[in-house]
Amino acid sequence: MIRFEHIVKRLAGRNVLDDLSFEIHPGEIFVIVGPSGTGKSVTLKHMVQLLRPTSGTVWVGKESISTAEGQALERLRGRFGYLFQGGALLGWLTVAQNVALPLQQKTSLDEAEIARRVQEALEMVDLWHAAEQYPAEISGGMQKRAGLARAIVQRPEIVLYDEPTSGLDPVTARTIDRLIQHLNRDLGVTSVVVTHDMQGALTIGHRVAMLHGGRFVEVAAPAAFAASRCPEVQQFLEAQHITRENFFRK
Amino acid sequence: MITREPFEYPDSAGYFQRLYLATQEGLAEVGRAVLLGVRALRELPDLRRPKARAEFLRQLYICGIESLPVITVVALFTGMILAFQTGIELRRYNQEVYIGSAVMVSMLREMAPFITGLILGACVGSAMAAQLGTMKVNDEIAALEIMSINPVRFLVTPRLAAMMVMTPILSFYTCMLGSLGGAVIGMTQLNVPWEQYMSAGLEFARPKDLFVGLFKALVYGIIITTVSCNEGLTTTQGAVGVGEATRRAVIISFLLVLVVGYFVTRFFY
Numbered sequence: 001m002i003r004f005e006h007i008v009k010r011l012a013g014r015n016v017l018d019d020l021s022f023e024i025h026p027g028e029i030f031v032i033v034g035p036s037g038t039g040k041s042v043t044l045k046h047m048v049q050l051l052r053p054t055s056g057t058v059w060v061g062k063e064s065i066s067t068a069e070g071q072a073l074e075r076l077r078g079r080f081g082y083l084f085q086g087g088a089l090l091g092w093l094t095v096a097q098n099v100a101l102p103l104q105q106k107t108s109l110d111e112a113e114i115a116r117r118v119q120e121a122l123e124m125v126d127l128w129h130a131a132e133q134y135p136a137e138i139s140g141g142m143q144k145r146a147g148l149a150r151a152i153v154q155r156p157e158i159v160l161y162d163e164p165t166s167g168l169d170p171v172t173a174r175t176i177d178r179l180i181q182h183l184n185r186d187l188g189v190t191s192v193v194v195t196h197d198m199q200g201a202l203t204i205g206h207r208v209a210m211l212h213g214g215r216f217v218e219v220a221a222p223a224a225f226a227a228s229r230c231p232e233v234q235q236f237l238e239a240q241h242i243t244r245e246n247f248f249r250k
Numbered sequence: 251m252i253t254r255e256p257f258e259y260p261d262s263a264g265y266f267q268r269l270y271l272a273t274q275e276g277l278a279e280v281g282r283a284v285l286l287g288v289r290a291l292r293e294l295p296d297l298r299r300p301k302a303r304a305e306f307l308r309q310l311y312i313c314g315i316e317s318l319p320v321i322t323v324v325a326l327f328t329g330m331i332l333a334f335q336t337g338i339e340l341r342r343y344n345q346e347v348y349i350g351s352a353v354m355v356s357m358l359r360e361m362a363p364f365i366t367g368l369i370l371g372a373c374v375g376s377a378m379a380a381q382l383g384t385m386k387v388n389d390e391i392a393a394l395e396i397m398s399i400n401p402v403r404f405l406v407t408p409r410l411a412a413m414m415v416m417t418p419i420l421s422f423y424t425c426m427l428g429s430l431g432g433a434v435i436g437m438t439q440l441n442v443p444w445e446q447y448m449s450a451g452l453e454f455a456r457p458k459d460l461f462v463g464l465f466k467a468l469v470y471g472i473i474i475t476t477v478s479c480n481e482g483l484t485t486t487q488g489a490v491g492v493g494e495a496t497r498r499a500v501i502i503s504f505l506l507v508l509v510v511g512y513f514v515t516r517f518f519y
Contacts, residue, residue, distance in 0.1 A: 013261055050392050074398040088393035090385075092308075102397040104301055105404070147393075154397075 001026045001158065001190055002047055007056035009042055009214075016042050017053070018214030029184050029191045031205035033198060033236065038211045040194040041085070044160050047192065048080050049073060060158075078106075081156035085163045087147030089135040095146045096122065096131035102154050121149040124179060141168045148176070152183060159183065161193040165200055173197065177204050198240045202226060210236065279484075286483070287476035290406040297411055305404075309412035313374050314420065321369055325424040328365055329353055329431030337440040346440045350451035353432030354425075358459040359519075362425035364511060366417060367470035371503035375478035378409055379499035382482025383492040391483065401483070410475045417471030418464040425463065462518045469510060474503045 002024040009017040016039040024030045032040050045051040046058050049065050058066040065076050089098045096118050103114045122128040125145040130138050135146070144164065151159055161180065165173035177200045183189040195201050201208050202222040209219040212232045218225060226237065257275050259268050297306050336352040382405060385391050394401045429451065436442035481499040485491045 012258065045392075048396050050395070077396050077398050080396060082393065082396045084389040084393060086388055088389040090390055102399065105399045106397065150393075150397075 001028075001061065002192070003059040004043075004046070005057045005059065007046060007053045007058065009039070009046070009051065010054045011042070015054075015214050017046075020056075020215055022209065022216060022219065024190065024192060026190055027184065027188050028206045029180065029193065029204055031193045031195060031201040031208045032211055033195060033201050033208060034211035035236070036196075039214060040211055041162050043211065044082075044162055044192065044194050047158075047160060048077055048082060078154075079157045081151030081154065081159040083144070083148050083151045083159065083161045083164055085166065086140070087135070087143035089143055089146055089150070091135055094132050094134055095127065095138065095142075095149075098135070098146060099150045099153050102150065106154075117153055118149075121153040122146075124152070124182075125149045126175065141172050144168065145172075145176070148179070152189075155187070156189070158190045158192070161191065161195075163195060164193060165195060165197050173200060180204050198237060198242050202242070282484075283476055283480040286402065286406065286480050287410070287472060289402045290410045290476070290479070291472075293400070293403040293407040294411060296403050296407060302403075302408065305408040306411055309408045310416060312377070313370065313409075313412045314416040317370060317373050317416075317420065318423075320373060321366065321420055321424055322427060324365055324369060325362070325427035326431040328361060328424075329357065329428030330435045332356065332361070332428070333432035333435040334439060337435065337442075341440065346436075347442055347446050348450050349432060349436050349440060349442060350429075350447035350449070351454035354429050354451035354455045355459060357425045357428040357432075358455055358463045360463070360511070360515070362428060363417075363421045363463050363467040363470060364507065365428075366421040366424050366467055367474065367507040367511075368504060370413070370417060370420070370471070371474045371478075371507060372500055374413070375474040375503045376496050376500050378475065378478040379482040379485075379496045380492055382479055383485035383495040386483060386485045387488050387491060406475070406479045406483075409479060410472065413471035413475045414468060417467040417474075421463060421467035422460075425460075458518070462514070466511060466514050469514060470507050473506045473510060477502045477506065 004020050004022050007017050007020040008015055020043070032043060034040055042051060046053060046066065047060070049058075049068065053066050056066075057064050060076050060079065063072070063076060065073070068076055089095070090101070093101065099118045099121055100114050103109055103117060107114075109117070118131070119128060122131055125148050127142060127145050127149060130142055130146075135143050138146070144167070148161075148164065159180075164176050164180065168176065180191055180193065181204050184191055193201070193205070202225065205222055207219060208222055208225040209216045210225075210228075210230070210233050211217075218228050218230045218233045220228060225233065226242065228234065259271060263271065296302050333349050333353050337346050337349045340346045340348055340352070382391070385405075391401050391405075394404060433444060433447045436447045437444060478499040481495040481502070485495040487494075
């Protein structure tokens with residue numbers, strides 16, 4: 001569904017992505033982990049052409065999104081929902097207005113249908129009670145959940161999550177994890193999740209990939225990933241107190 | 251695509267190549283700003299949509315009503331200073347009855363659009379650059395692009411339309427208030443009665459002065475919005491970048507108001 005072909009991305013004089021090639025299958029939850037500054041968010045941004053590769057091609061289906069322009073790009077982006085790290089809500093609109101925005105601007109749905117879908121999306125992220133509040137009046141975690149509601153309100157085929165659980169309390173973080181699983185299982189949404197949270201990554205991911213030095217040093221199913229002999233993976237897992245033994249005991 | 255990657259020199263670039271690339275990038279930036287203005291103007295018919303009209307009205311309020319207190323004070327006192335300084339000189343020749351024409355004509359032709367341009371550049375332009383810059387660094391512009399909402403149509407066009415409406419109106423308001431301030435000084439300090447002040451003013455002021463002044467204000471509105479929105483939308487590097495974009499927006503707007511003001515005057519007179 002999404003295919004990276006020999007992607008090189010040069011930023012500030014260094015190759016952040018260095019000949020990166022991989023494929024994400026339809027209906028999959030693909031989790032990208034790795035230390036800060038290794039290019040996880042950069043990888044995600046290439047999928048919707050917020051960044052263009054220095055060389056190589058990113059394919060969405062049979063179309064290249066890295067070279068798409070105008071209406072072709074708009075149509076390809078229409079297949080995506082994107083949850084930004086900070087939620088990226090517009091400050092002068094209420095939570096409900098933020099969630100309604102893509103429907104109001106890009107569809108011909110009537111107000112009643114828009115209101116129904118906004119309520120549905122906000123209830124999914126347990127935020128209906130804050131619908132009339134402004135982003136500045138709610139916590140960072142709530143902003144992130146509102147951002148997620150906006151990302152899914154158009155019912156996209158693919159949702160990209162940039163650090164969906166960072167800065168959230170453990171209970172809310174697991175709620176978001178379950179929501180990602182629910183969207184995937186019940187609605188068939190393909191998900192790409194960038195995270196530091198290995199607990200969540202190994203729980204929800206169908207495949208987990210470790211980005212290091214601009215390339216994936218390991219791409220595997222959660223069990224195989226936890227058992228990986230790759231030193232970078234082992235170091236990353238140990239730093240979060242996840243060992244092969246306690247993963248399989250669970 | 252509004253979201254752009256920062257400009258970088260190739261690793262191998264020498265001094266002269268860097269100079270060449272910097273010049274090229276500078277010119278490209280000017281081109282992009284002009285293009286942004288043109289694209290925003292082309293999207294003006296979109297304001298017929300009720301949703302877009304709501305944002306346009308909000309911007310009218312921000313540009314017009316919120317700037318009113320500052321403009322009122324500045325216009326009134328500019329007229330008073332102008333009348334006082336001119337009056338002192340004219341009194342040496344017993345010609346102080348003509349302060350009405352000096353104040354009114356200079357306000358109509360030059361001072362009113364110029365003062366309005368500077369105040370709106372400082373108050374509204376800086377706010378536009380800061381708001382769009384903050385939106386840029388918080389990924390809100392990127393979020394709009396991913397939702398396929400055109401940031402130019404959604405953010406720049408309502409601001410541009412509001413400034414195109416409000417700058418001439420506020421310029422006219424400045425002119426009226428400045429003339430009133432001049433009249434107050436004329437009556438209280440220079441013994442020029444209201445009727446004499448007005449008749450001298452209306453004798454020399456021509457409709458052309460008014461129309462050229464309003465046209466100038468319209469051009470300033472377009473320049474301030476285009477420069478400020480462009481600076482905001484090209485912000486990088488977090489809070490520091492927002493401050494830098496705001497500073498640049500105000501400086502460039504001020505300089506362009508001065509330079510373009512001269513050329514418009516030269517064209518019509």
